[in-house]
Amino acid sequence: MMRWNNSLCALAVLLVLFGCTTGVSGSYRLPTRVRLVCCEQVSRMPIPRNIELIGYKHQNALAPCVEAVIFYSKTEKFCSDPAARWIQRRKQDLKEYKD
Numbered sequence: 852m853m854r855w856n857n858s859l860c861a862l863a864v865l866l867v868l869f870g871c872t873t874g875v876s877g878s879y880r881l882p883t884r885v886r887l888v889c890c891e892q893v894s895r896m897p898i899p900r901n902i903e904l905i906g907y908k909h910q911n912a913l914a915p916c917v918e919a920v921i922f923y924s925k926t927e928k929f930c931s932d933p934a935a936r937w938i939q940r941r942k943q944d945l946k947e948y949k950d
Contacts, residue, residue: 889910889915889916889919890910890916890917890919890921890930891915891916891917891930892917892930893917893918893919893930893931893932893933894929894930894931894932895931895932895934895935897935897937897941898922898929898931898941902924902927903924903925904922904923904924904941904945905923905924905925905945905946906922906923906945906946906947906948907920907921907922907923907941907942907945907946907947907948908920908921908923908947908948908949908950909921909933909947910930918933919931919932919933920932920933920938920942922941922945923948
């Protein structure tokens with residue numbers, strides 16, 4: 852009988868402790884994950900002329916991102932090497948997006 856009471860008391864203490872810890876953690880929200888969206892590699896190949904570009908943005912190198920010029924069309928993004936010879940010509944008359 853004594854053993855039964857000890858087990859019951861231990862179970863009651865565990866339930867109270869569990870209730871206290873879940874009550875505290877219930878009001879705490881873990882941070883949400885934000886996916887990193889950047890150019891991790893670039894191309895030196897020119898973007899085909901038949902793709903209508905609407906703007907561009909410079910991206911600084913901050914790992915895992917690399918230095919890039921990101922060109923935007925209505926549906927796609929293109930990661931281009933800023934040292935490529937064609938970049939300056941293609942940037943003409945395009946809107947530059949700032950962060």
